[in-house]
Amino acid sequence: MPDHAQYTPGPAYEAQIRKDTDRKDNKWTLILVRELRRHTPEKVWQALTDPAHVREWAPFVVDGNLGALGATVKLTWVGAPGAIDTTVTRVEFPRVLEYGDIRWELEAIDEGTRLTLWASIDRRFISMGAAGWHIALDVLDHLLGGTPIGRIVGGEGWQRLNAEYAEQFGIETPKLPPRTGQK
Numbered sequence: 001m002p003d004h005a006q007y008t009p010g011p012a013y014e015a016q017i018r019k020d021t022d023r024k025d026n027k028w029t030l031i032l033v034r035e036l037r038r039h040t041p042e043k044v045w046q047a048l049t050d051p052a053h054v055r056e057w058a059p060f061v062v063d064g065n066l067g068a069l070g071a072t073v074k075l076t077w078v079g080a081p082g083a084i085d086t087t088v089t090r091v092e093f094p095r096v097l098e099y100g101d102i103r104w105e106l107e108a109i110d111e112g113t114r115l116t117l118w119a120s121i122d123r124r125f126i127s128m129g130a131a132g133w134h135i136a137l138d139v140l141d142h143l144l145g146g147t148p149i150g151r152i153v154g155g156e157g158w159q160r161l162n163a164e165y166a167e168q169f170g171i172e173t174p175k176l177p178p179r180t181g182q183k
Contacts, residue, residue, distance in 0.1 A: 005148050009157040012164035014127055019123070027101070027120040030129050030141045033148050034137045039144045041106040044113045045094035045146055048104055055138040056148055059132055066099055067091055075100065078153050127169055131161035 016031040036044055047053040049067035055058070063083075064073035069091040074083035075141050090098035097104040099121035106113050115137070121129040142149045152158075166173040 007152065007157075007159055009135050011138075012130070012161055012168055013134065015165060015168065017042060017126055017169050020120075026123050028123045028126050030067050030117070030119045030133070032117045032119075032120050032130065032137065034115050034117075034141070035109065035111070036115055036141055037111040039112045039141075041094040041113045042056055043144060044074075044115060045097070046085050047140060047168075048097055049056070053143065055084055055151070056117060056135055057143050057151060059086055059136050059151070059153060066097065067093065078151070085093055127166035127171060130165035130169075131158050134161050134165075151169075 018029045030118045060077045062073045075086040076083040086100040088099045105116040105120040164171045
């Protein structure tokens with residue numbers, strides 16, 4: 001079993017949020033960019049699409065490969081009561097992957113891959129989403145580097161990042177009631 005005690009997230013990265021004027025719901029787009037050094041776009045792509053890899057780092061599990069255009073997979077967010085049928089709507093190996101409210105862009109750079117996440121999130125929870133994805137991308141980097149630490153959900157690091165991202169976005173820090181039994 002991985003040891004999460006050795007992991008402490010760094011400070012909030014510069015992130016962006018955008019309100020899509022075309023949308024009638026309360027969702028905004030979160031944009032996070034991470035440079036994954038020493039990891040090729042092909043290697044990162046596999047971690048983004050293969051269900052066994054996704055299970056190790058993402059805040060959800062899927063029952064099928066996310067790299068097949070038109071595929072419908074069951075996506076279950078950690079802590080959610082059930083799965084959501086999610087269709088893969090864009091696959092441009094190894095540059096762009098899109099499904100549900102998530103788009104990944106991969107760009108080869110000298111030292112590896114620049115990974116950009118575009119995620120539509122309810123405005124009330126945008127800093128929470130940024131904190132969660134920040135940690136998930138850290139876990140992904142460890143997995144790709146051969147030192148997997150296992151999926152991490154919540155915790156003190158998440159709470160700190162939630163507050164830091166809320167400050168960065170100029171919003172009040174949202175609060176959730178404590179959850180028990182979460183893994």
